[in-house]
Amino acid sequence: MGEIKRIGILTSGGDCAGLNAVIRSVVHHAIGTYGWEVVGIQEATQGLMENPPKAIALHRDNIDHLLMMGGTFLGTTNKGNPFAFPMGDGTVKDRTEDIIAGYRQLGLDALIGIGGDGSLAILRRIAQQGGINLVGIPKTIDNDVGATEISIGFDTATNIATEALDRLHFTAASHNRVMVLEVMGRDAGHIALAAGIGGGADIILIPEIPYRIESVCNKIRQRQAQGKNFCLVMVSEAVRTELGDQVKQIQQFGEDRYGGIGKYIAEQIAQRTGAETRVTVLGHIQRGGIPSPFDRLLGSVFGVAAVDLIAAGKFDHMVAWRNRQTISVPIEEAIQTYQTVKLDGALVKTARGLGICLGND
Ligand SMILES: Nc1ncnc2c1ncn2[C@@H]1O[C@H](COP(=O)(O)OP(=O)(O)OP(=O)(O)O)[C@@H](O)[C@H]1O
Ligand SMILES: O=P(O)(O)OC[C@H]1O[C@](O)(CO)[C@@H](O)[C@@H]1O
Numbered sequence: 001m002g003e004i005k006r007i008g009i010l011t012s013g014g015d016c017a018g019l020n021a022v023i024r025s026v027v028h029h030a031i032g033t034y035g036w037e038v039v040g041i042q043e044a045t046q047g048l049m050e051n052p053p054k055a056i057a058l059h060r061d062n063i064d065h066l067l068m069m070g071g072t073f074l075g076t077t078n079k080g081n082p083f084a085f086p087m088g089d090g091t092v093k094d095r096t097e098d099i100i101a102g103y104r105q106l107g108l109d110a111l112i113g114i115g116g117d118g119s120l121a122i123l124r125r126i127a128q129q130g131g132i133n134l135v136g137i138p139k140t141i142d143n144d145v146g147a148t149e150i151s152i153g154f155d156t157a158t159n160i161a162t163e164a165l166d167r168l169h170f171t172a173a174s175h176n177r178v179m180v181l182e183v184m185g186r187d188a189g190h191i192a193l194a195a196g197i198g199g200g201a202d203i204i205l206i207p208e209i210p211y212r213i214e215s216v217c218n219k220i221r222q223r224q225a226q227g228k229n230f231c232l233v234m235v236s237e238a239v240r241t242e243l244g245d246q247v248k249q250i251q252q253f254g255e256d257r258y259g260g261i262g263k264y265i266a267e268q269i270a271q272r273t274g275a276e277t278r279v280t281v282l283g284h285i286q287r288g289g290i291p292s293p294f295d296r297l298l299g300s301v302f303g304v305a306a307v308d309l310i311a312a313g314k315f316d317h318m319v320a321w322r323n324r325q326t327i328s329v330p331i332e333e334a335i336q337t338y339q340t341v342k343l344d345g346a347l348v349k350t351a352r353g354l355g356i357c358l359g360n361d
């Protein structure tokens with residue numbers, strides 16, 4: 001391995017709280033401990049495609065405010081597949097070589113990629129083709145990256161979803177309504193389950209557990225029989241209709257995004273129980289805002305650990321959190337083991353023990 005003098009860092013995929021804390025940590029440790037230079041690549045692989053590449057030198061002065069800043073000041077992208085990149089004239093092009101050229105032009109010896117499952121798969125493929133010394137850091141509000149117990153952004157998103165449920169509780173009780181809260185998470189129900197338990201939901205629907213709408217309605221009727229005329233229903237965005245149809249919205253640029261299942265569930269409940277229902281779609285509120293103390297901590301821990309991985313020459317690895325410590329795992333392992341909610345795990349058992357309806361009782 002050649003001597004490390006200059007490293008790059010980028011954030012990729014959906015933004016989340018805690019990304020800036022990672023960048024701050026990397027800058028402090030790489031410069032302060034190892035004396036390297038750090039280059040911040042803007043807008044992930046899209047910044048590297050440009051000529052000259054979009055990047056800025058990062059220094060230790062003036063980065064302390066990053067700890068409590070949401071989003072990513074480097075920018076990110078979660079659209080425009082780089083292997084079939086839309087060129088604007090209706091054609092698509094594999095931009096891998098342009099991205100590798102951008103990396104070379106910046107004179108980098110290693111790259112830290114902060115991303116979710118999708119980003120890490122993309123970055124790994126590019127790194128292998130270009131001989132790039134890649135180290136990964138897991139981030140995503142969805143907490144679906146394998147091989148790590150937690151990713152950056154999940155804690156803040158869960159806190160926000162819990163607070164939303166707290167707020168809905170009082171208005172639900174005041175009006176005797178069934179309140180449905182739809183949260184993000186892609187194909188994993190981690191946010192819904194954790195925030196549903198923390199916020200006292202009566203019903204939690206996650207994509208991992210197929211539900212019957214009658215089971216949901218029975219829970220509402222049961223509460224009504226106990227004199228409780230309001231109900232809190234947490235629904236994860238990738239939950240399907242009872243017939244198994246996926247509710248999606250086609251966004252700009254032709255990308256599919258989940259969204260709308262909360263409305264379907266609320267309509268079904270209203271029709272079958274006569275209850276008055278309202279729907280809240282929490283949306284990007286979960287991704288924005290100030291990082292929780294835990295995400296600042298995890299971001300700081302992962303940043304230092306990733307820099308140490310580079311110093312040790314342990315490339316094609318990702319830092320991970322397991323059993324109260326940081327470890328490194330092959331990126332391949334992390335992206336091959338998509339982490340959904342474990343049906344025999346502690347949180348599902350907890351929900352059942354609390355009498356929360358998971359839709360399949
Ligand atoms: N460099 C990139 N260029 C284009 N699309 C990307 C890039 N990196 C990631 N994506 C796409 O963004 C999506 C999500 O990426 P990733 O899983 O890394 O992030 P995330 O935090 O889980 O957020 P989300 O899944 O919404 O974006 C995936 O569909 C992936 O294909
Ligand atoms: O920001 P966008 O493109 O609307 O993407 C939304 C998706 O990204 C995430 O917020 C993070 O992966 C998902 O939970 C959600 O489905």
Ligand SMILES: [Mg+2]
Pocket residue numbers: 013116117118140142144186
């Ligand atoms: Mg993802």
